[in-house]
Amino acid sequence: MKIVRKICLTTQRLAHWLIIALSSTLIVCCVFLDSVDQASSVQAGEVFEATLTAHVNAAQERSNVRFVIGILLPRSWRAAANTKMTYTSDFGSGELVQIPSSVRAPNSGNNLAWSPALMNKFGIGPNLIDDMEWVVFWTREQYNIVNGDQVEIDAKISIRTGEQNMRFKVGYFVGSSEDGLNDFLGGPGALYKSMFSSCFEVTDGEGDIIDFCNPPQTFLTPFRSSDNDILTLTFDREILPGPLGDDIFLCATAELADGTFKEVCQQDAHSRLTLLTGTRGRFEITFWPRQHFALTAGESIIRLTYYFTDASGAIKVGYANSPDEPFTHTFRCD
CATH class of the missing domain: 2.60.40.1510 (ntegrin, alpha v. Chain A, domain 3)
Structure with missing residues (x-):
């Protein structure tokens, strides 16, 4: 045991002096x-x-x-x-x-x-x-x-x-x-x-406030995109708990470049969000905007406004859980 201890102490001293040598080098x-x-x-x-x-x-x-x-x-x-x-x-x-x-x-x-x-x-x-x-x-x-x-x-x-x-x-x-x-x-x-x-x-x-600091209730990825990209829209119910349960649907309006609007607000499989596995309240939906809003060849979207609803459509949640102020997303691909 004494021999082992002596070897250990010698090794410790060697390591100590090695660190000092490395430091100076x-x-x-x-x-x-x-x-x-x-x-x-x-x-x-x-x-x-x-x-x-x-x-x-x-x-x-x-x-x-x-x-x-x-x-x-x-x-x-x-x-x-x-x-x-x-x-x-x-x-x-x-x-x-x-x-x-x-x-x-x-x-x-x-x-x-x-x-x-x-x-x-x-x-x-x-x-x-x-x-x-x-x-x-x-x-x-x-x-x-x-x-x-x-x-x-x-x-x-x-x-x-x-x-x-x-x-x-x-x-x-x-x-x-x-x-x-x-x-x-x-x-x-x-x-x-x-x-x-x-x-x-x-x-x-210009435009909506882009908040890099605070966890968002909702966001789209990719962040820089056009209406011709496949988008994933995420909604985190736990950021600001509100009235929605597990049946959540997207109710969205597209503002077109020509100044007109198209709305899709249906409580069906086409607009339903899915609860992400392993989360308590994070939901998402993946969609192609051009298909979602049935755009023609000459139409393009510059901005989305949207809410989330329950299965009946009677409960509607927007910014800060308000039923009157929608979430917004402006397309930017520059």
């Missing part, structure tokens, strides 16, 4: 995302501004390194073409520019470009609608990092917003061109950092 710098200062809302079409503060504690010399900032935003903002970033730091000041798509993010697993690498790593964060993208920038200048450097960075971010009313949580990433998504000793985060804001709102814009 592999850690280049620790990156810290200290704060992000942004407004809680902005008017559609105006400029969204944020100030990001970060710092780096260098533990090894490196040459020709760029500081990297990524931002998660709705696709409709087209942020890659509408973003300006500048920075001031202890090692220099200047502009951040978009990283070319041909550049691969180090340690990204599948040798991905920076934007898909961040999406693969962080997804859309706490947002609930998968219609977002990471746009990634780095300093135009390259810098030499000296062992022991403690570098502070302040970045000013300005982005022209889209025109759509929406709520979402902005994602932020900071890292370096050398280390990328290196999860030191299993990480994550010594060599990069990420964070997400509270719910941010775009107001006074």
